Amino acid sequence: MESNTQKLIHSFGALADLGQEVADTGDFMEMVRTSLHLLLGTLAIRRGAIIECPTHHLPEDKSTNLLAVWGVGDDYQPQFDVEDADREVFLNAPDGALDILGLVQSPTSNLQHEVSTGSGSDRVEETSRTTPESSPIFFHRYATDLQQQGIELIVPMVVRGELTGLVLLGGKASGDAFTADDLEVIKSMVRHIGVGIHTHRLLGEVKQQVVENRRLYEDLRAIYRDTVRAFAAAIDIKDKYTQGHSERVGKYSEIIARELGFGEEEIEGMAIAGYLHDVGKLVVERDIINAPYRIDAKQSSELNRHPVAGFEILSPIHHPYADIPLMAKYHHERMDGRGYPDGLTDEQIPLGAKIVTLADSFDAMTTNRPYKTRRTFDEVIIDLRLNTGSQFDPVVVVAFCRALMKELNGEIKERRFAKMLGKNYLEASKDIPLLTQLLAELDPNTKTVAAGG
Amino acid sequence: MADFKSNVRSHTVGTTAVVYASDYLNKLTGERIERECKKQLDSGARALVIDFSDTELVNSIGISILLGIIDIAEKSGALVVFSDVNNETVQLFEMLGLTRHVVLAKDEEEALTTLSSSSKAMGH
Numbered sequence: 001m002e003s004n005t006q007k008l009i010h011s012f013g014a015l016a017d018l019g020q021e022v023a024d025t026g027d028f029m030e031m032v033r034t035s036l037h038l039l040l041g042t043l044a045i046r047r048g049a050i051i052e053c054p055t056h057h058l059p060e061d062k063s064t065n066l067l068a069v070w071g072v073g074d075d076y077q078p079q080f081d082v083e084d085a086d087r088e089v090f091l092n093a094p095d096g097a098l099d100i101l102g103l104v105q106s107p108t109s110n111l112q113h114e115v116s117t118g119s120g121s122d123r124v125e126e127t128s129r130t131t132p133e134s135s136p137i138f139f140h141r142y143a144t145d146l147q148q149q150g151i152e153l154i155v156p157m158v159v160r161g162e163l164t165g166l167v168l169l170g171g172k173a174s175g176d177a178f179t180a181d182d183l184e185v186i187k188s189m190v191r192h193i194g195v196g197i198h199t200h201r202l203l204g205e206v207k208q209q210v211v212e213n214r215r216l217y218e219d220l221r222a223i224y225r226d227t228v229r230a231f232a233a234a235i236d237i238k239d240k241y242t243q244g245h246s247e248r249v250g251k252y253s254e255i256i257a258r259e260l261g262f263g264e265e266e267i268e269g270m271a272i273a274g275y276l277h278d279v280g281k282l283v284v285e286r287d288i289i290n291a292p293y294r295i296d297a298k299q300s301s302e303l304n305r306h307p308v309a310g311f312e313i314l315s316p317i318h319h320p321y322a323d324i325p326l327m328a329k330y331h332h333e334r335m336d337g338r339g340y341p342d343g344l345t346d347e348q349i350p351l352g353a354k355i356v357t358l359a360d361s362f363d364a365m366t367t368n369r370p371y372k373t374r375r376t377f378d379e380v381i382i383d384l385r386l387n388t389g390s391q392f393d394p395v396v397v398v399a400f401c402r403a404l405m406k407e408l409n410g411e412i413k414e415r416r417f418a419k420m421l422g423k424n425y426l427e428a429s430k431d432i433p434l435l436t437q438l439l440a441e442l443d444p445n446t447k448t449v450a451a452g453g
Numbered sequence: 454m455a456d457f458k459s460n461v462r463s464h465t466v467g468t469t470a471v472v473y474a475s476d477y478l479n480k481l482t483g484e485r486i487e488r489e490c491k492k493q494l495d496s497g498a499r500a501l502v503i504d505f506s507d508t509e510l511v512n513s514i515g516i517s518i519l520l521g522i523i524d525i526a527e528k529s530g531a532l533v534v535f536s537d538v539n540n541e542t543v544q545l546f547e548m549l550g551l552t553r554h555v556v557l558a559k560d561e562e563e564a565l566t567t568l569s570s571s572s573k574a575m576g577h
């Protein structure tokens with residue numbers, strides 16, 4: 001086979017492998033090492049290194065990062081400082097590569113001439129013509145050392161006008177000088193490698209951004225939750241007979257949402273909705289809220305303002321969860337349309353609001369109020385049976401009863417209800433049959449059974 | 454002596470280490486072959502035989518690995534013989550200048566004979 005053809009085939013094979021290697025998103029360091037071998041092996045270059053340059057937007061960080069090295073022995077770990085002036089030199093490297101030997105042997109070159117003949121008074125003109133000779137910091141520092149290590153060529157890796165890295169190359173095994181064709185092959189492969197490194201870097205930055213955003217978001221959510229708790233405490237302090245009401249409604253809402261199979265975010269949102277459902281009471285007269293008697297019609301209409309007032313308070317706030325203001329607005333709506341403020345019916349009422357409604361009513365029934373003591377569990381069951389379908393959504397009631405059942409029969413170990421209702425309120429032996437009966441009546445799956453009763 | 458830990462097959466004959474290139478050579482795993490050669494040289498080997506009897510072809514990575522081996526061998530003054538290299542690969546080695554740094558042998562036996570006669574000639 002003709003030698004040139006064989007050379008071409010060999011180079012093409014390496015380029016194809018390199019393309020695949022760079023596109024592979026596996027182990028980055030392995031990608032770079034393999035790329036270096038492919039580059040060296042293509043022209044049988046005896047030694048080399050791939051070095052990453054610090055990004056330009058971190059001016060305080062000047063030192064390079066060694067990514068891969070081959071053929072220079074174990075103890076040589078090239079590491080450099082790249083000054084801004086050096087960066088210019090690399091970005092403007094003639095033919096895309098810098099010949100160390102040439103630079104060391106002839107520190108003044110014809111490029112010097114070019115600068116002196118240019119319009120020296122124009123600063124922009126001058127910088128754009130920066131040459132190794134006009135700012136030779138890098139070469140002053142490292143050229144001799146590099147030469148001793150057998151490095152002959154520095155190929156800057158430029159991706160989108162940015163200096164991504166440097167490829168250091170030794171001489172060819174044949175002992176011949178690099179030809180123009182060789183340089184083309186090298187530059188093309190270095191571009192490939194540069195893109196790989198650049199992409200990896202971008203991915204890293206994006207990943208870090210995601211982590212930071214996540215952290216920021218978590219912080220904001222924590223602040224939000226604290227604020228919500230403070231709000232809930234403020235609401236409950238105003239209503240001295242129902243202390244802890246908002247918090248309990250939040251917890252019951254959370255339990256129901258979980259039982260309904262909501263996602264973690266939605267469950268959290270439901271807890272928040274529960275905490276805030278009565279926030280409108282902050283603007284209702286304290287005397288009405290705390291009246292130790294049944295309030296009259298006028299007072300009642302004043303009190304009934306609280307869902308809309310709550311909606312108005314909550315609407316301007318940007319909540320990390322959906323529909324919090326609506327759940328406050330509609331927590332006194334009823335399935336049969338006899339609720340307030342809008343008299344919505346069944347499907348018009350958001351499910352979240354329906355959950356809060358039941359949580360709210362259950363807590364109202366099971367805590368002592370100024371005008372009445374709390375109901376027994378039997379009485380609560382009777383109320384639920386009576387009002388499901390008219391006031392409460394059966395789907396929500398079923399979920400609530402199931403969650404309660406799971407605690408009573410020990411399926412869920414955490415005493416979520418007992419903590420809120422007090423130790424002796426629930427009694428498994430008595431309450432399980434009551435719940436079983438109610439569930440049989442309400443659960444659509446067992447509707448045929450319930451039809452008789 | 455076979456070294457199972459590195460998965461690189463090798464053995465020694467006197468002060469010569471015979472290392473089998475196999476298919477490892479053409480991947481990053483080829484660096485293990487270089488490590489093995491270095492280990493052999495560090496423990497006193499004066500010559501390396503790289504055997505290519507199981508190597509169908511050598512790609513760019515393989516070339517780079519082999520140059521690394523040539524490099525460490527030259528640094529420790531050891532001779533390198535490539536044995537049982539197929540025709541295509543010989544052409545490639547010639548084209549790239551590797552043959553300037555190594556001796557080619559028909560097979561392992563010839564490689565060992567060459568080395569023993571050259572060491573006699575050099576007065577070892």
Ligand SMILES: [Fe+2]
Pocket residue numbers: 277278306331332360
């Ligand atoms: Fe309310």
